[in-house]
Amino acid sequence: MNCLSTLVLFPEGGGQPWDTGNINGVPVDQVYVKDGRCVHRVPAKEGEGPPFVAGQEVVATVDWPRRLDHMQQHSAQHLFSAIAENYGYDTTTWSLGEERCNVELVPMASPEPAAAEADKKAGKGSKEKSVIPADVLEKIEAEVNEAILAGLAMTPSFAKPGTAEWEKIASKFEPGQMPKAMRIVTIAGLDMNPCCGTHVQNLAQLRSLRVLSTVFARGATRVWFVAGDRVNREFSRM
Incomplete structure (x- = not known):
């Protein structure tokens, strides 16, 4: 070692x-x-x-090609999750695989009791309520690629206690779990999240993102995607 x-x-x-x-x-x-x-x-x-x-x-x-690939996929996940949040879906976990990545999304808020009862009477199970409709997923993908074309800046920084950034990040942690120092990654005008990973400096470096498939798993919609150089590799095999 x-x-x-x-x-x-x-x-x-x-x-x-x-x-x-x-x-x-x-x-x-x-x-x-x-x-x-x-x-x-x-x-x-x-x-x-x-x-x-x-x-x-x-x-x-x-190994720069590997580093760049990881930067593209990780930054793409931040962007995808930020846009999905605007449509009412939280990211519970994500995975950066050797060929494909995935995020797991769940609705941000549980349905109102009256709506839940109506769904129950209509025979709708929790799976149907949790799966993201195809048209919504298409809109998320389209907005992700619009942000990439806009070339929004992606910037790492350290949040300081007492600042607005610190308070916003603190809301994502359970009481007493907030670390003393927090590195955050910001997509200009769109998103701010704690993260220790490596990222692109500008969303234009992602080139594009493509959603490949979805599956219902563990009570969430698992969305498989590729971004950056992986898009060309993925579709050159078709």
Whole structure:
């Protein structure tokens, strides 16, 4: 295990996989946080000692294509979730897979008792009420791509206690769970959320987002999507 004084490779976190790359040419196959420190795992060679010693100066290099892909997918998720929220859907979780990503969306508010009773009498189950209608999903996708074309800025910063940003972010946490310092990522005029991940500087760098499919799972609508360079790869296979 190797720890560096300066962080170059992103460790796994916030739903985003770790960066790969190398240290002095030695490949790094995993980066993670342990006991508050960022650990870089390198493959051990049988019969050889550790490749580095404490205090040694090294050069760390990131696998840029992988980093850029993760930036595009993670930023696309923030954007998609922000637009979906405008249509009344909260994101409960998301996943950045090797080829496709998904978000799980649920209605932001439970139906009023009278409406719930009417749905019950009409034979509508919870699944029907939770699945996002196809026309709404099309509108969300269209607005996402409009925001990409607009090239809105995407900016990381640290929220300070007592500021409006801090209060807004604090509302997303349970009492007593708010950390002392919070990194936030803002999409200009559209969204602000706590996040430790890597992101594009401008939504135009996403190029486009395409919804691939949906499925009802765990009481939510799971939406599969791709963004950035993955769009071309996805549809070149068709």
